[in-house]
Amino acid sequence: MKIMSKMAVYSLVAISVVSCAKKQQEFVDPLLTNRDTTIIPSEDFFHYANGGWFKKHPIPSSEKSNGIFRMIQDTINNQIKNICIKSAEAEAPKGSLKQKIGDFYASGMDSIAIDKAGISPLKNEIAKIDAVNDFAGLLQAIGHLHTIEASPAFGFYVGQDDKISSKNALFLTQGGLGLGQRDYYFENDENTKKIREAYPKHMAKMFELTGMPQQKALSSATLIMKMETELASHSRKLEALRDPIQNYHKMSLAALNALTPSIDWKVMFSNLNIKQADSVIVGQPEFFKALDGTLKKYSIEDWKTYLKWDLYNTYASYLDKKIEEQNFYFFSTVMNGIKEQKPRWKRIVEETDSALGELIGQVYVKEYLPEGTKEKLLEIGNTIRDVYAVRIKKLDWMSEATKVMALNKLSKIVMKVGYPDKWKDMSSVTIDKTSYCKNVMAVHIWEYQYMIAKYGKPVDRTEWGMYPQTYNAYYNPSNNEICVPACNIIVPGFEGRMPDDAILYGIIGGSTFGHEITHGFDDQGSQYDDKGNLNNWWTKEDYAKFKAKTALIVKQFNQYKIGDKNINGEATQGENIADLGGVVMGYEAFKKTKQFKTKEIIGGLTPEKRYFLAYGYAWMVQATKESLLQQVMSDVHSPAQFRINGPLANIPEFYKAFSIKPGSPMYQPDSLRVSIW
Structure with missing residues (x-):
């Protein structure tokens, strides 16, 4: 954040009473200084209440927004940075909380090793996709990619049954879209069209950066845009996803197989590492009926290209500088108007917190919580x-x-x-300093296993x-x-x-x-x-x-x-x-x-x-x-x-x-x- 020099004024403190022995600083009431009194409250209360602060604190070029959340997050980031650095410097025993935090952070900060590795951390996953030569192999690859938190073709998770909240159930939902929401593929306002036109160019550039020839990269991007647009055409709008009853369709595996005859769901759930599935809650049955046809409509080679894109798109932020920067350009600059990346330490701190927040939280509570x-x-x-x-x-x-x-x-x-x-017990996660991308994948695998382990067990309401x-x-x-x-x-x-x-x-x-x-x-x-x-x-x-x-x-x-x-x-x-x-x-x-x-x-x-x-x-x-x-x-x-x-x-x-x-x-x-x- 570019107002770090003013952190003394805008620092965050817990709501706690300070000892009278401490020297009181002059208090500047933010409710007064944040205002823009040139604006009449009845005209626009948002800018009246906050416009004075906005004028003094423009959005940093490395952010999509600025305000109270950014102030708080910057302070938390500095606290987590201290936790990460102290952990990295400690002679912590292997497998300990501090060793994992320190090594994860250190691997993310080692940009030289990351650039040298290129896309090699994904070579085993790419090889699995390349080995697909029939429809059964395709379904196996789709299932496997979900286990490393990619999201090809559809959405899947284990969660509470909406009608029997004491039980964990299997859920299938619409998905498989690189742009996330279906409206990006169809709306015709100027901004959406700009994003839709930039997306295939981004995919082509990413494919080139992974070693694909330029013409093949362009044709692959065109293909994926076509496939995702077809999936989007059978997806529900954002507002239609809000009704929990209309998005709850519990089915037996036999009924699900009848809906999608090309997919043997007993085998698919096995690919997803789910054993003895008896029923599943399908959010949007019409999507899966259409997906069944889409799977057969495109060739195995087409789907392999799609799966590679899904893999690259999932892990782009953890790969070499050129791939990371291209990923940032599209998803941050084109889609969010962010002009430049945050300092590397801040990006890695936020990713360490995202991946190992359960471990960092234990230190945070002890060291920073009043x-x-x-x-x-x-x-x-x-x-x-x-x-x-x-x-x-x-x-x-x-x-x-x-x-x-x-x-x-x-x-x-x-x-x-x-x-x-x-x-939560994260003792089974192995983290070291050798590969940032592999550390992220290790956490993703742990998160997936943690989730699916809930199936068949009572809900833990704690x-x-x-x-x-x-x-x-x-x-x-x-x-x-x-x-x-x-x-x-x-x-x-x-x-x-x-x-x-x-x-x-x-x-x-x-x-x-x-x-x-x-x-x-x-x-x-x-x-x-x-x-x-x-x-x-x-x-x-x-x-x-x-x-x-x-x-x-x-x-x-x-x-x-x-x-x-x-x-x-x-x-x-x-x-x-x-x-x-x-x-x-x-x-x-x-x-x-x-x-x-x-x-x-x-x-x-x-x-x-x-x-x-x-x-x-x-x-x-x-x-x-x-x-x-x-x-x-x-x-x-x-x-x-x-x-x-x-x-x-x-x-x-x-x-x-x-x-x-x-x-x-x-x-x-x-x-x-x-x-x-």
């Missing part, structure tokens, strides 16, 4: 849950019978905060899906749980001081706990019961009222635009519902604090203004035009601007605090304001 983190997070989370219960009881659109079910589900939400009580050093959070409907990692306790700009309650409840309460709890009651989560099963707990009348309310938020967000492209209100509705519920619940919890009750003025701001500015701070993110357009195409989250302006446009208390009047851009008439929870 005492009392779990307790503080639980305190805020339980306060949000309490006000949520009060809100549900007062709903005027929900019957008493459904309220009882909703309150029961709310009370059963499990809060995983801080860090896990037990860590398992975490994030690391304590991951600045994010999630709601898992199948477990009816939220997970808020430890680093969510830190707030940018507060050096050695407790943030006031407006900030605590605007950021940690509203945009984190309130947001994640609301996911249990959004368009998807509302279909799961208190035990995490897809099970309708609503009365018919209440669910119709709920759907009418969610339709309003879809309509609201459909009207927002990035350039000439509208936000997909249907695809983003779950996150939009969660944002609205989060900011409402955070405000309700804030109303119970002394700061709110005494109308305490801080920095010249009323409690109400501080709360909504704090919520704006939670999504203080500016991004490149390219990355925003990619987000609209492929992400279920709305761009940050609308995660602030959208929810706040529905809240009467916000209107009062900032004098939002009819006719202003932030104003919505009563008939269009969305109020769900």
